[in-house]
Amino acid sequence: MDNKFSELKSQIEKAESIIIFSHVSPDGDTLGSNLALSLMIEKYFNKKPVSAFVGSLPSIYSYLPEFDRFIDVQSIPRDKKYDLAIAVDVASKDRLVSGTNIYDNAVYKVNIDHHKTNIGYGDLNIIDANAACVGVILFKIFKEWNLDIPKDVARCIYTSLLTDTGGFKYESTTPETFMLAADLVRLGVSPTYEFRACYETKPQAMVQFQAYVVSNAVFYDNGKIAFAKITRSDMSKFNATDDYTEGIVEVLRTSKNVEIAAILKETKDGYTKVSLRSKTVDLIPIVIEFGGGGHTFAAGCTIKKPIAVAFDKLLRRVQNELR
Numbered sequence: 103m104d105n106k107f108s109e110l111k112s113q114i115e116k117a118e119s120i121i122i123f124s125h126v127s128p129d130g131d132t133l134g135s136n137l138a139l140s141l142m143i144e145k146y147f148n149k150k151p152v153s154a155f156v157g158s159l160p161s162i163y164s165y166l167p168e169f170d171r172f173i174d175v176q177s178i179p180r181d182k183k184y185d186l187a188i189a190v191d192v193a194s195k196d197r198l199v200s201g202t203n204i205y206d207n208a209v210y211k212v213n214i215d216h217h218k219t220n221i222g223y224g225d226l227n228i229i230d231a232n233a234a235c236v237g238v239i240l241f242k243i244f245k246e247w248n249l250d251i252p253k254d255v256a257r258c259i260y261t262s263l264l265t266d267t268g269g270f271k272y273e274s275t276t277p278e279t280f281m282l283a284a285d286l287v288r289l290g291v292s293p294t295y296e297f298r299a300c301y302e303t304k305p306q307a308m309v310q311f312q313a314y315v316v317s318n319a320v321f322y323d324n325g326k327i328a329f330a331k332i333t334r335s336d337m338s339k340f341n342a343t344d345d346y347t348e349g350i351v352e353v354l355r356t357s358k359n360v361e362i363a364a365i366l367k368e369t370k371d372g373y374t375k376v377s378l379r380s381k382t383v384d385l386i387p388i389v390i391e392f393g394g395g396g397h398t399f400a401a402g403c404t405i406k407k408p409i410a411v412a413f414d415k416l417l418r419r420v421q422n423e424l425r
């Protein structure tokens with residue numbers, strides 16, 4: 103058995119209190135993985151971990167089994183000491199935001215991830231940069247532990263896989279991806295149901311908000327660059343919650359000439375949250391300069407500048423990259 107996998111098992115066995123963290127601006131992978139691990143620990147180790155989120159919890163994932171388990175990290179006393187803290191899909195510790203304290207406070211810290219920028223901040227680091235999603239890693243772990251995976255857990259892992267491969271279309275999609283998908287479908291997952299639940303249940307206002315943002319996007323350098331801005335007043339005009347912006351950047355990338363697409367969103371504290379996508383350009387060097395991280399073709403950062411300033415800075419940097 104992989105040493106790290108058995109170490110994780112013995113830490114779970116030893117721990118009386120366990121907390122599992124998802125990253126800020128949670129996506130399907132970090133939420134699906136969190137629930138999958140939580141449900142397995144409950145079923146086979148007979149203890150109930152706390153599933154924590156940071157910031158806001160996107161309601162689009164409320165179709166996931168036991169979604170109600172998620173609690174806001176802010177509701178946990180900051181000096182609370184858990185025996186075991188596990189971060190799933192958390193590329194760097196600053197993505198735990200206000201949860202960092204509680205994570206650091208834990209007796210033993212685990213870091214399960216697939217971002218190649220992850221520096222291994224835990225006591226135990228299970229990092230596989232080739233895994234399409236953290237769900238893939240968890241599936242391997244559960245198999246190594248010789249545990250049967252119930253349908254609920256399979257559904258959570260399927261959402262990890264579906265969302266982090268962009269519906270089986272990103273570069274991370276490999277034969278292994280489809281093998282895992284096949285295994286999960288055999289365990290009872292319905293691809294049709296999960297796809298509809300995940301992608302076709304947007305509130306009407308969200309569809310209209312996204313169309314508005316896309317129609318106001320600006321294209322540069324013969325359409326190779328697409329940038330769209332979202333201000334707080336755009337958000338309030340549509341009564342938009344944070345999850346309303348999910349997926350817009352992928353729409354910009356569908357334009358034939360686009361090499362790099364970016365969505366810049368004004369945050370509550372007046373900074374700029376950036377989500378970048380590219381077709382062939384490695385985004386990591388760009389986002390690193392702004393203190394961000396992510397994957398080769400899908401990355402992000404928060405620029406601590408007002409949106410207009412951040413827009414110009416990022417545009418110049420992206421233009422340089424393409425020249």
Ligand SMILES: [Mn+2]
Pocket residue numbers: 131132191216235236266
């Ligand atoms: Mn992920």
